[in-house]
Amino acid sequence: MRDLLALIxxxxxxxxxxxxxAPELFDVAGLRAAFxxxxxxxxxxxxxxxxxxxxxxxxRALVAARLTRRGLPTTAAELxxxxxxxxxLALVATALLDPGAVVAVEEPTYLAALQAFQLLGxxxxxxxxxxxxxxxxxxxxxxxxxxxxxxxxxxTFANPTGRTLSAPRRALVAxxxxxHDLWVIEDDPYGELRYRGDAxxxxxxxxxxxxxxxxxxxxxxxxxPGLRLGWLRAPAELMPALVVAKQAxxxxxxxxxQAAAARWLATTDLDAHVHALCDAYRVRRDTxxxxxxxxxxxxxxxxxxxxxxxxxxxxxxxxxxxxxxPQALARDVAFVPGAPFFPAEPxxxxxxxxxxxxxxxxxxxxxxxxxxxxxxx
Ligand code: PMP
Numbered sequence: 001m002r003d004l005l006a007l008i009x010x011x012x013x014x015x016x017x018x019x020x021x022a023p024e025l026f027d028v029a030g031l032r033a034a035f036x037x038x039x040x041x042x043x044x045x046x047x048x049x050x051x052x053x054x055x056x057x058x059x060r061a062l063v064a065a066r067l068t069r070r071g072l073p074t075t076a077a078e079l080x081x082x083x084x085x086x087x088x089l090a091l092v093a094t095a096l097l098d099p100g101a102v103v104a105v106e107e108p109t110y111l112a113a114l115q116a117f118q119l120l121g122x123x124x125x126x127x128x129x130x131x132x133x134x135x136x137x138x139x140x141x142x143x144x145x146x147x148x149x150x151x152x153x154x155x156t157f158a159n160p161t162g163r164t165l166s167a168p169r170r171a172l173v174a175x176x177x178x179x180h181d182l183w184v185i186e187d188d189p190y191g192e193l194r195y196r197g198d199a200x201x202x203x204x205x206x207x208x209x210x211x212x213x214x215x216x217x218x219x220x221x222x223x224x225p226g227l228r229l230g231w232l233r234a235p236a237e238l239m240p241a242l243v244v245a246k247q248a249x250x251x252x253x254x255x256x257x258q259a260a261a262a263r264w265l266a267t268t269d270l271d272a273h274v275h276a277l278c279d280a281y282r283v284r285r286d287t288x289x290x291x292x293x294x295x296x297x298x299x300x301x302x303x304x305x306x307x308x309x310x311x312x313x314x315x316x317x318x319x320x321x322x323x324x325x326p327q328a329l330a331r332d333v334a335f336v337p338g339a340p341f342f343p344a345e346p347x348x349x350x351x352x353x354x355x356x357x358x359x360x361x362x363x364x365x366x367x368x369x370x371x372x373x374x375x376x377x
Pocket of ligand 1: 229
Protein backbone atom coordinates (compact mmCIF):
# COMPACT_ATOMS: atom_id res chain seq x y z
CA MET A 1 0.00 0.00 0.00
CA ARG A 2 2.84 2.40 0.89
CA ASP A 3 4.63 1.52 -2.37
CA LEU A 4 1.43 2.23 -4.23
CA LEU A 5 0.94 5.59 -2.52
CA ALA A 6 4.48 6.58 -3.58
CA LEU A 7 3.75 5.63 -7.20
CA ILE A 8 0.56 7.66 -7.33
CA UNK A 9 2.09 10.83 -5.87
CA UNK A 10 2.64 12.07 -9.46
CA UNK A 11 0.19 14.96 -10.01
CA UNK A 12 -1.00 13.60 -13.36
CA UNK A 13 -2.33 10.45 -11.70
CA UNK A 14 -6.04 10.41 -10.87
CA UNK A 15 -6.06 8.29 -7.77
CA UNK A 16 -8.98 6.30 -6.44
CA UNK A 17 -6.49 4.44 -4.23
CA UNK A 18 -5.99 6.19 -0.89
CA UNK A 19 -8.90 6.66 1.50
CA UNK A 20 -8.26 10.39 1.58
CA UNK A 21 -10.85 13.03 2.43
CA ALA A 22 -11.21 15.88 -0.07
CA PRO A 23 -8.61 18.51 0.93
CA GLU A 24 -10.62 21.39 -0.56
CA LEU A 25 -13.36 20.63 1.99
CA PHE A 26 -11.11 20.96 5.05
CA ASP A 27 -12.24 23.83 7.29
CA VAL A 28 -8.88 25.57 7.02
CA ALA A 29 -10.18 28.93 8.24
CA GLY A 30 -11.95 27.42 11.25
CA LEU A 31 -8.95 25.31 12.25
CA ARG A 32 -6.58 28.23 11.79
CA ALA A 33 -8.78 30.41 14.00
CA ALA A 34 -8.85 27.67 16.63
CA PHE A 35 -5.05 27.33 16.66
CA UNK A 36 -4.68 31.14 16.73
CA UNK A 37 -7.04 31.37 19.67
CA UNK A 38 -5.19 28.69 21.60
CA UNK A 39 -1.79 30.29 20.99
CA UNK A 40 -2.86 33.92 21.44
CA UNK A 41 -4.51 33.76 24.84
CA UNK A 42 -3.55 32.79 28.37
CA UNK A 43 -4.08 29.16 27.36
CA UNK A 44 -0.94 29.21 25.19
CA UNK A 45 1.48 28.02 27.85
CA UNK A 46 -0.82 25.22 28.96
CA UNK A 47 -1.26 24.20 25.31
CA UNK A 48 2.51 23.91 24.93
CA UNK A 49 3.03 21.89 28.13
CA UNK A 50 2.83 18.16 28.88
CA UNK A 51 -0.71 17.07 29.69
CA UNK A 52 -2.70 14.14 31.16
CA UNK A 53 -2.48 10.82 29.33
CA UNK A 54 -6.26 10.42 29.07
CA UNK A 55 -6.55 13.63 27.03
CA UNK A 56 -7.78 17.23 27.20
CA UNK A 57 -10.81 17.37 29.55
CA UNK A 58 -12.68 19.86 27.32
CA UNK A 59 -12.14 17.73 24.24
CA ARG A 60 -13.25 14.57 26.03
CA ALA A 61 -16.41 16.31 27.26
CA LEU A 62 -17.23 17.65 23.78
CA VAL A 63 -16.67 14.26 22.13
CA ALA A 64 -18.74 12.54 24.85
CA ALA A 65 -21.61 14.96 24.23
CA ARG A 66 -21.44 14.35 20.48
CA LEU A 67 -21.44 10.54 20.88
CA THR A 68 -24.36 10.83 23.29
CA ARG A 69 -26.31 12.93 20.78
CA ARG A 70 -25.61 10.30 18.13
CA GLY A 71 -27.25 7.63 20.30
CA LEU A 72 -24.26 6.26 22.22
CA PRO A 73 -24.54 7.61 25.78
CA THR A 74 -20.97 8.43 26.84
CA THR A 75 -19.22 10.25 29.67
CA ALA A 76 -15.86 11.99 29.41
CA ALA A 77 -14.42 9.45 31.86
CA GLU A 78 -15.10 6.64 29.38
CA LEU A 79 -12.94 8.30 26.71
CA UNK A 80 -9.24 8.20 26.00
CA UNK A 81 -7.97 10.65 23.36
CA UNK A 82 -5.73 8.90 20.84
CA UNK A 83 -3.29 9.99 18.16
CA UNK A 84 -5.72 8.93 15.42
CA UNK A 85 -7.94 5.89 15.68
CA UNK A 86 -5.05 3.85 14.27
CA UNK A 87 -3.37 4.35 17.65
CA UNK A 88 -6.60 3.24 19.29
CA LEU A 89 -6.24 -0.09 17.45
CA ALA A 90 -2.62 -0.45 18.59
CA LEU A 91 -3.52 0.37 22.21
CA VAL A 92 -6.38 -2.12 22.32
CA ALA A 93 -4.17 -4.78 20.76
CA THR A 94 -1.44 -4.07 23.34
CA ALA A 95 -3.87 -4.16 26.25
CA LEU A 96 -5.85 -7.24 25.21
CA LEU A 97 -3.74 -9.57 23.09
CA ASP A 98 -1.15 -12.09 24.16
CA PRO A 99 1.02 -13.75 21.49
CA GLY A 100 -1.04 -16.51 19.91
CA ALA A 101 -4.35 -14.83 20.74
CA VAL A 102 -7.04 -15.39 18.13
CA VAL A 103 -8.73 -12.36 16.57
CA ALA A 104 -11.83 -12.76 14.40
CA VAL A 105 -12.37 -10.18 11.65
CA GLU A 106 -14.87 -9.69 8.88
CA GLU A 107 -13.37 -10.63 5.53
CA PRO A 108 -12.21 -8.48 3.76
CA THR A 109 -11.22 -5.84 6.28
CA TYR A 110 -9.04 -2.81 7.02
CA LEU A 111 -5.46 -3.76 6.29
CA ALA A 112 -3.75 -1.69 9.00
CA ALA A 113 -5.96 -3.28 11.68
CA LEU A 114 -4.69 -6.68 10.59
CA GLN A 115 -1.15 -5.33 10.85
CA ALA A 116 -1.77 -3.96 14.38
CA PHE A 117 -3.03 -7.35 15.56
CA GLN A 118 -0.33 -9.36 13.80
CA LEU A 119 2.39 -7.17 15.28
CA LEU A 120 1.29 -8.40 18.71
CA GLY A 121 1.56 -12.02 17.55
CA UNK A 122 -2.18 -12.60 17.13
CA UNK A 123 -3.61 -15.17 14.74
CA UNK A 124 -6.34 -13.78 12.49
CA UNK A 125 -9.40 -15.81 11.55
CA UNK A 126 -11.75 -14.58 8.84
CA UNK A 127 -15.55 -14.43 9.03
CA UNK A 128 -17.41 -13.99 5.75
CA UNK A 129 -20.12 -11.41 5.22
CA UNK A 130 -22.47 -10.12 2.54
CA UNK A 131 -24.23 -6.87 1.65
CA UNK A 132 -25.69 -6.74 5.19
CA UNK A 133 -22.25 -7.05 6.76
CA UNK A 134 -20.76 -9.84 8.83
CA UNK A 135 -22.76 -13.09 8.73
CA UNK A 136 -23.77 -13.95 12.34
CA UNK A 137 -24.19 -17.67 11.54
CA UNK A 138 -20.65 -17.77 10.16
CA UNK A 139 -19.44 -15.90 13.24
CA UNK A 140 -21.07 -18.50 15.49
CA UNK A 141 -19.20 -21.26 13.61
CA UNK A 142 -15.88 -19.45 13.82
CA UNK A 143 -16.37 -18.87 17.56
CA UNK A 144 -17.04 -22.60 18.10
CA UNK A 145 -14.09 -23.69 15.97
CA UNK A 146 -11.40 -21.10 16.72
CA UNK A 147 -12.29 -19.70 20.18
CA UNK A 148 -11.26 -16.08 19.42
CA UNK A 149 -10.92 -13.62 22.30
CA UNK A 150 -11.60 -10.54 20.20
CA UNK A 151 -13.80 -9.57 17.25
CA UNK A 152 -12.76 -6.59 15.10
CA UNK A 153 -15.44 -4.92 12.99
CA UNK A 154 -16.02 -1.76 10.95
CA UNK A 155 -19.83 -2.06 11.19
CA THR A 156 -20.72 1.18 9.38
CA PHE A 157 -19.52 1.96 5.81
CA ALA A 158 -16.67 -0.51 6.10
CA ASN A 159 -13.21 -0.20 4.66
CA PRO A 160 -12.77 -1.64 2.03
CA THR A 161 -16.30 -2.76 1.09
CA GLY A 162 -18.51 0.21 2.06
CA ARG A 163 -20.91 -2.30 3.66
CA THR A 164 -22.98 -1.65 6.80
CA LEU A 165 -23.95 -4.25 9.39
CA SER A 166 -27.76 -4.23 9.52
CA ALA A 167 -29.57 -3.40 12.79
CA PRO A 168 -30.91 -6.96 13.32
CA ARG A 169 -27.42 -8.37 12.78
CA ARG A 170 -25.97 -5.88 15.29
CA ALA A 171 -28.24 -7.32 17.96
CA LEU A 172 -27.24 -10.89 16.98
CA VAL A 173 -23.52 -10.08 16.96
CA ALA A 174 -23.82 -8.38 20.37
CA UNK A 175 -25.63 -11.40 21.84
CA UNK A 176 -23.21 -13.92 20.34
CA UNK A 177 -20.10 -12.10 21.52
CA UNK A 178 -21.61 -11.61 24.99
CA UNK A 179 -22.55 -15.29 25.25
CA HIS A 180 -18.98 -16.33 24.40
CA ASP A 181 -17.22 -13.61 26.35
CA LEU A 182 -15.51 -11.93 23.40
CA TRP A 183 -14.17 -8.40 23.38
CA VAL A 184 -15.39 -6.40 20.40
CA ILE A 185 -13.67 -3.50 18.63
CA GLU A 186 -16.16 -1.29 16.81
CA ASP A 187 -14.01 0.84 14.52
CA ASP A 188 -16.16 3.76 13.39
CA PRO A 189 -14.25 6.42 11.44
CA TYR A 190 -16.92 6.69 8.70
CA GLY A 191 -20.22 6.51 10.61
CA GLU A 192 -21.08 10.21 10.25
CA LEU A 193 -20.58 10.17 6.47
CA ARG A 194 -24.07 8.94 5.55
CA TYR A 195 -25.53 9.92 2.14
CA ARG A 196 -28.90 8.17 2.35
CA GLY A 197 -31.09 6.30 4.83
CA ASP A 198 -31.41 6.62 8.58
CA ALA A 199 -28.55 6.31 11.03
CA UNK A 200 -28.15 2.90 12.68
CA UNK A 201 -27.23 2.87 16.36
CA UNK A 202 -23.66 1.93 17.19
CA UNK A 203 -22.92 -1.68 18.05
CA UNK A 204 -21.61 -0.39 21.41
CA UNK A 205 -25.14 0.91 22.12
CA UNK A 206 -26.61 -2.63 21.95
CA UNK A 207 -27.53 -3.64 25.53
CA UNK A 208 -25.71 -6.98 25.21
CA UNK A 209 -22.56 -5.22 23.95
CA UNK A 210 -22.24 -2.88 26.93
CA UNK A 211 -19.12 -3.57 28.96
CA UNK A 212 -17.36 -5.52 26.23
CA UNK A 213 -17.19 -3.18 23.24
CA UNK A 214 -14.35 -0.78 22.52
CA UNK A 215 -15.63 1.95 20.23
CA UNK A 216 -13.05 3.85 18.15
CA UNK A 217 -13.72 7.26 16.61
CA UNK A 218 -11.70 9.81 14.69
CA UNK A 219 -11.51 13.39 13.49
CA UNK A 220 -9.77 12.20 10.32
CA UNK A 221 -12.83 11.97 8.11
CA UNK A 222 -15.01 14.73 9.63
CA UNK A 223 -12.20 17.16 10.49
CA UNK A 224 -8.78 16.55 8.98
CA PRO A 225 -6.53 13.46 9.13
CA GLY A 226 -3.39 15.58 9.53
CA LEU A 227 -4.59 16.44 13.03
CA ARG A 228 -4.02 12.79 13.99
CA LEU A 229 -6.79 12.93 16.58
CA GLY A 230 -9.13 10.15 17.57
CA TRP A 231 -10.78 8.68 20.63
CA LEU A 232 -11.37 5.35 22.28
CA ARG A 233 -14.51 4.66 24.32
CA ALA A 234 -13.72 1.76 26.60
CA PRO A 235 -15.30 -0.23 29.44
CA ALA A 236 -14.08 1.05 32.84
CA GLU A 237 -12.29 -2.21 33.69
CA LEU A 238 -10.02 -1.84 30.63
CA MET A 239 -9.19 1.84 31.08
CA PRO A 240 -6.16 1.37 33.40
CA ALA A 241 -4.46 -1.03 30.98
CA LEU A 242 -5.23 1.25 28.03
CA VAL A 243 -3.83 4.28 29.84
CA VAL A 244 -0.62 2.37 30.59
CA ALA A 245 -0.38 1.37 26.92
CA LYS A 246 -0.95 4.97 25.85
CA GLN A 247 1.71 6.23 28.26
CA ALA A 248 4.20 3.73 26.89
CA UNK A 249 3.34 4.71 23.32
CA UNK A 250 3.55 8.54 23.47
CA UNK A 251 2.66 9.83 27.01
CA UNK A 252 -0.29 11.73 25.53
CA UNK A 253 -1.63 13.10 22.28
CA UNK A 254 -0.33 16.55 21.26
CA UNK A 255 -1.61 19.09 23.80
CA UNK A 256 -1.90 21.93 21.33
CA UNK A 257 -3.72 19.85 18.72
CA GLN A 258 -6.23 18.70 21.33
CA ALA A 259 -6.76 22.26 22.59
CA ALA A 260 -7.29 23.53 19.04
CA ALA A 261 -9.67 20.68 18.23
CA ALA A 262 -11.66 21.42 21.40
CA ARG A 263 -11.86 25.10 20.44
CA TRP A 264 -12.87 24.14 16.88
CA LEU A 265 -15.59 21.77 18.15
CA ALA A 266 -16.91 24.38 20.58
CA THR A 267 -17.06 27.19 18.00
CA THR A 268 -17.92 25.36 14.76
CA ASP A 269 -21.26 24.01 13.68
CA LEU A 270 -19.85 20.54 13.12
CA ASP A 271 -23.24 19.18 12.07
CA ALA A 272 -23.36 21.75 9.28
CA HIS A 273 -19.78 20.94 8.27
CA VAL A 274 -20.52 17.20 8.16
CA HIS A 275 -23.69 17.96 6.21
CA ALA A 276 -21.65 19.85 3.61
CA LEU A 277 -19.16 16.97 3.38
CA CYS A 278 -22.02 14.52 2.88
CA ASP A 279 -23.58 16.70 0.15
CA ALA A 280 -20.28 16.78 -1.76
CA TYR A 281 -19.46 13.09 -1.24
CA ARG A 282 -22.97 11.99 -2.23
CA VAL A 283 -22.48 13.62 -5.65
CA ARG A 284 -19.06 11.97 -5.99
CA ARG A 285 -20.44 8.54 -5.07
CA ASP A 286 -23.26 8.95 -7.59
CA THR A 287 -20.84 10.13 -10.28
CA UNK A 288 -18.70 7.05 -9.73
CA UNK A 289 -21.65 4.65 -9.68
CA UNK A 290 -23.01 6.17 -12.91
CA UNK A 291 -19.66 5.80 -14.72
CA UNK A 292 -18.76 2.30 -13.54
CA UNK A 293 -20.93 0.30 -15.98
CA UNK A 294 -19.02 1.71 -18.94
CA UNK A 295 -15.61 1.43 -17.25
CA UNK A 296 -15.76 -2.15 -15.99
CA UNK A 297 -15.80 -5.39 -17.99
CA UNK A 298 -19.23 -6.96 -18.50
CA UNK A 299 -20.10 -9.25 -15.62
CA UNK A 300 -18.44 -7.05 -12.98
CA UNK A 301 -20.32 -6.35 -9.74
CA UNK A 302 -19.86 -3.53 -7.25
CA UNK A 303 -21.21 -2.24 -3.96
CA UNK A 304 -23.69 0.64 -3.66
CA UNK A 305 -22.64 2.22 -0.34
CA UNK A 306 -25.01 4.31 1.79
CA UNK A 307 -22.02 6.27 3.06
CA UNK A 308 -18.29 6.27 3.71
CA UNK A 309 -15.62 6.50 1.06
CA UNK A 310 -15.42 3.26 -0.90
CA UNK A 311 -16.92 1.26 -3.72
CA UNK A 312 -15.85 -2.39 -3.73
CA UNK A 313 -15.63 -3.98 -7.17
CA UNK A 314 -15.47 -7.63 -8.27
CA UNK A 315 -14.39 -8.32 -11.86
CA UNK A 316 -15.49 -11.40 -13.82
CA UNK A 317 -13.65 -14.73 -13.57
CA UNK A 318 -10.13 -14.70 -14.97
CA UNK A 319 -9.19 -11.16 -13.92
CA UNK A 320 -6.43 -10.49 -11.38
CA UNK A 321 -6.51 -6.89 -10.17
CA UNK A 322 -2.86 -6.91 -8.98
CA UNK A 323 -1.85 -7.67 -12.56
CA UNK A 324 -4.14 -4.91 -13.89
CA UNK A 325 -2.67 -2.24 -11.64
CA PRO A 326 0.47 -1.55 -13.76
CA GLN A 327 -1.78 -1.09 -16.81
CA ALA A 328 -3.87 1.42 -14.85
CA LEU A 329 -0.79 3.28 -13.59
CA ALA A 330 0.52 3.45 -17.17
CA ARG A 331 -2.70 5.36 -17.98
CA ASP A 332 -2.28 7.60 -14.91
CA VAL A 333 -5.12 6.18 -12.86
CA ALA A 334 -4.85 4.20 -9.62
CA PHE A 335 -6.93 1.84 -7.48
CA VAL A 336 -6.12 -0.59 -4.68
CA PRO A 337 -6.20 -4.31 -5.53
CA GLY A 338 -8.41 -6.21 -3.09
CA ALA A 339 -6.06 -9.08 -2.17
CA PRO A 340 -4.25 -7.43 0.80
CA PHE A 341 -7.57 -6.85 2.59
CA PHE A 342 -8.08 -10.62 2.93
CA PRO A 343 -6.45 -12.21 5.98
CA ALA A 344 -6.65 -15.70 4.45
CA GLU A 345 -7.36 -16.75 0.86
CA PRO A 346 -7.58 -13.55 -1.25
CA UNK A 347 -10.24 -12.89 -3.86
CA UNK A 348 -7.98 -11.64 -6.64
CA UNK A 349 -10.86 -10.33 -8.74
CA UNK A 350 -11.60 -7.55 -6.25
CA UNK A 351 -10.47 -3.93 -6.01
CA UNK A 352 -11.29 -0.85 -3.96
CA UNK A 353 -12.14 2.57 -5.37
CA UNK A 354 -12.33 5.67 -3.19
CA UNK A 355 -14.76 8.29 -4.50
CA UNK A 356 -14.13 11.10 -2.01
CA UNK A 357 -10.75 12.53 -3.01
CA UNK A 358 -11.57 13.69 -6.55
CA UNK A 359 -14.18 16.17 -7.76
CA UNK A 360 -16.82 14.75 -10.15
CA UNK A 361 -15.08 15.77 -13.43
CA UNK A 362 -11.88 14.01 -12.32
CA UNK A 363 -13.89 10.94 -11.30
CA UNK A 364 -15.32 10.76 -14.81
CA UNK A 365 -11.91 11.29 -16.42
CA UNK A 366 -10.27 8.74 -14.11
CA UNK A 367 -12.89 6.07 -14.76
CA UNK A 368 -12.56 6.61 -18.52
CA UNK A 369 -8.82 5.89 -18.11
CA UNK A 370 -9.64 2.85 -15.98
CA UNK A 371 -12.00 1.63 -18.68
CA UNK A 372 -9.17 1.93 -21.22
CA UNK A 373 -6.80 0.07 -18.89
CA UNK A 374 -9.37 -2.72 -18.50
CA UNK A 375 -9.79 -2.96 -22.27
CA UNK A 376 -13.17 -1.22 -22.32
CA UNK A 377 -12.19 1.65 -24.65
N1 PMP B 1 -9.90 2.40 10.86
C1 PMP B 1 -10.32 2.35 9.60
C2 PMP B 1 -11.37 1.38 9.22
C3 PMP B 1 -9.76 3.23 8.65
O1 PMP B 1 -10.19 3.14 7.39
C4 PMP B 1 -8.77 4.14 9.05
C5 PMP B 1 -8.10 5.12 8.13
N2 PMP B 1 -8.32 5.06 6.82
C6 PMP B 1 -8.37 4.15 10.39
C7 PMP B 1 -8.97 3.27 11.27
C8 PMP B 1 -7.31 5.07 10.91
O2 PMP B 1 -7.73 6.37 10.92
P1 PMP B 1 -7.07 7.54 11.75
O3 PMP B 1 -5.89 6.97 12.47
O4 PMP B 1 -6.70 8.58 10.77
O5 PMP B 1 -8.13 8.00 12.70
